[in-house]
Amino acid sequence: MLNRIILIGRLTRDPELRYTPQGVPVASFSLAVDRPFANQQGQREADFIDCVAWRKLGETVGNHLTKGRLVAVEGRLQIRSYEAQDGTKRKVAEVIADSVRFLDRPRDGQVPGSPADVGMTDDVAFPDDLPF
Amino acid sequence: MLNRIILIGRLTRDPELRYTPQGVPVASFSLAVDRPFANQQGQREADFIDCVAWRKLGETVGNHLTKGRLVAVEGRLQIRSYEAQDGTKRKVAEVIADSVRFLDRPRDGQVPGSPADVGMTDDVAFPDDLPF
Amino acid sequence: MLNRIILIGRLTRDPELRYTPQGVPVASFSLAVDRPFANQQGQREADFIDCVAWRKLGETVGNHLTKGRLVAVEGRLQIRSYEAQDGTKRKVAEVIADSVRFLDRPRDGQVPGSPADVGMTDDVAFPDDLPF
Amino acid sequence: MLNRIILIGRLTRDPELRYTPQGVPVASFSLAVDRPFANQQGQREADFIDCVAWRKLGETVGNHLTKGRLVAVEGRLQIRSYEAQDGTKRKVAEVIADSVRFLDRPRDGQVPGSPADVGMTDDVAFPDDLPF
DNA sequence: TTTT
């Protein structure tokens, strides 16, 4: 009935922007989110969280974000279940973003024209999770 | 750097309460969280989200919650990566709860003595609002 | 750049549904949200938080919610500053809701036809804070 | 029963660090949080939100943050009611922070030794994710 | 009293 997640982290690689057969843009990216404490070996680990952005938000993400950029993502956690080729059940967990804010400025010469310190929001109400 | 998730949903089955070798209680449970819209067949789907509660919160969950109960869970999303027996990489996504609130009353004869409409929090509760 | 609040609480009174001169519906309501700990006298206090819902969501709130109902509200915290008649500066803090979920069923004979256990979301993207 | 707010914004001035008569540190600061849309005059407004941090978190805030710094604050919204000298009822809304993360680096020569890109949390940090 |  309520499913809300807010993350701040850095992109582990450049986003991938693709299009559905119907031409709907969808960007995939992965965030490294540092855990708030050290593990038993005294190291600070991170969670690597897959995110998806659809439509206009997806295009903004795909066109302006790059590996290493710091962002705040708001969305919901979606769990998809499927059967693998070997017949075992698998699950995919991903955050369906409805807002992505850029929290640092791009490094020089990275993405010309990228909107520094600007956020994008996806307020249009569509089914954000076509099975693509 | 920030990882916060808030869910409202119903337990898909009774929680499992176990103990680490060191005797630390840990409860596992799964929530069905209805999606906010219908899919293309007009049906309302749900995400089935695995949750974990440690220590005192784990015991409360294990002792007082049952299948079907409505709860609000606050926590963080944790992704664990591991290698399966067949050598493939797998991931486990689970919400590490630091607060679980009970939003309905148990059905009659369910769990004698369960604290209806009562929440439990993993945090130490300081009066953060002395009138200073 | 990011402003997100999630509350679970009970309405302290019936909501007030009004309309702007342009006919836009807006519902005002107040939530009692129990604090997570007891104060120094051992009593559990609550925060009384003013909320506002616009348009279709406002009508749903105004038509289906009543004093005492348990709800989950998602929105943003808005602070309006103004000058009182005596020339002093005052502030109004209110939560602009973009989603309200009903977490209990109405008491018998309360609101005929009210959608029990149903949530409403306001996904349309408008300026949610006309100075009304 | 649940009261969670997450903000990203900039300090409108240097924080004030004070101490209760019992010696408990408490820092007050105010955040400018840009609204996600423009008003009817096409200008982007901000909400100015008062925040409070207690104890160790308060000291970190008081000692390391300065006007203009970008932070993420997690906490709860607290409403205090009181009677003014003229007999009228007033309310104070403030966010009681339990985590403050620094999202930019201090400007040169600002606060020597300040922990750049480091967050502080009020919570006790248990390894909530023993591999069990 | 308002930040970039």
Place this chain on the structure above:
DNA sequence: TTTT
């Protein structure tokens, strides 16, 4: 496959 992992970010600063």
